Amino acid sequence: MVLSLVVVPDKTEISKLPEFVNNYEGVPIPVIPNSKMEVSWQLLVNTVHLFDQVYVTRYKNYSFLYDRNQSPLTRFNNNKFDLYIKGKTLYLRNKNHPEELRKVYLDGEFIITKKNWLMQSGQRAGNGRYKCFTLFKNIIIRDHQLIALLAYGEIALLAIGVDRVYEVNHIDGNHENNISSNLEVVTIDANREHKNRYVREINLLVCRKGEIIINPVLSKYSEIFA
Numbered sequence: 001m002v003l004s005l006v007v008v009p010d011k012t013e014i015s016k017l018p019e020f021v022n023n024y025e026g027v028p029i030p031v032i033p034n035s036k037m038e039v040s041w042q043l044l045v046n047t048v049h050l051f052d053q054v055y056v057t058r059y060k061n062y063s064f065l066y067d068r069n070q071s072p073l074t075r076f077n078n079n080k081f082d083l084y085i086k087g088k089t090l091y092l093r094n095k096n097h098p099e100e101l102r103k104v105y106l107d108g109e110f111i112i113t114k115k116n117w118l119m120q121s122g123q124r125a126g127n128g129r130y131k132c133f134t135l136f137k138n139i140i141i142r143d144h145q146l147i148a149l150l151a152y153g154e155i156a157l158l159a160i161g162v163d164r165v166y167e168v169n170h171i172d173g174n175h176e177n178n179i180s181s182n183l184e185v186v187t188i189d190a191n192r193e194h195k196n197r198y199v200r201e202i203n204l205l206v207c208r209k210g211e212i213i214i215n216p217v218l219s220k221y222s223e224i225f226a
Contacts, residue, residue: 003091006083008048008058015045021154023165032163036139040160044149051088054105055150059135065090065105065118068151068180072120073143074110075133081117092117129175144168144178151180159185167191 017038020028031037039059047057053068063083065074076083076092084091090105104111104118112120121143125132131143148168149156159166169184169191170177186194 003084003086006048006050006056006085006090008046008056008063008083010058011045012042012059015042017041018154018157021157023158024155029158029165031157032161034161035137036141036161037157039135039139040141040146040149040157041154043146044154044157047150050085050090054088054090056083057150062135064146065110066147066150067105067108067110069108070110071176071178072110072112073131073133073147073178074104074112074118074120076104076118131176131178144170144175144183147178147180148183148185151183152185156185164188169194 017033018031018041021031023029042059043057043064046059047055049055055066055068057064057066058078061078062075063078065076065083066072080095081092082095084093084101088105088108089103092102092104094100102111102117110118110120112118114122121131121133123132123134123140124130125140125142132140133143134140145156145160145168148159155166156168158164159168165188166185167188167190169186171182171184171194173195174182
């Protein structure tokens, strides 16, 4: 089996952001157009299924790889690398040095490096709770919002931006766990109630090295007590 170049069509010019998206009750909700929403939409419509639960999408200089059974949202620079596939193994090839070829997905796992080749988000948003990345022009995309969009489609557009009517909820309360099955698009009230219920179920005090201390996990939910 030989390596095959993966070509992700750029549909930026032919697929426009919808004016309305139906909520769960079937009611059309206006989509407020802005740069972040436009980018999110293009990432959705450019999505290509590779195999199993592995997908790739792109926006201008960057492509994003995601396995719905894993948490990392990974990306690479389209100006530097081409993506190749052989069976269920993925490779990146250096455009300037074609002899440089690296495996980046093998046996169901991404092979991630820092600052080059296949990368993952290193920035944080929401008081440090959420992994995110800056795409361009200060457009910051949170990993869990994009993963939910790729997994559940345009309904997740309603959970993006300051005018959102839904939230992307981490079912197990762990903001690091961005596996698609751990994410759900819910109303803002349902998300708030989930946070409150989850915090109530956490032990307030824990024992660490023989000392009783306040559970460090609660620091992630400090806004609830504000």
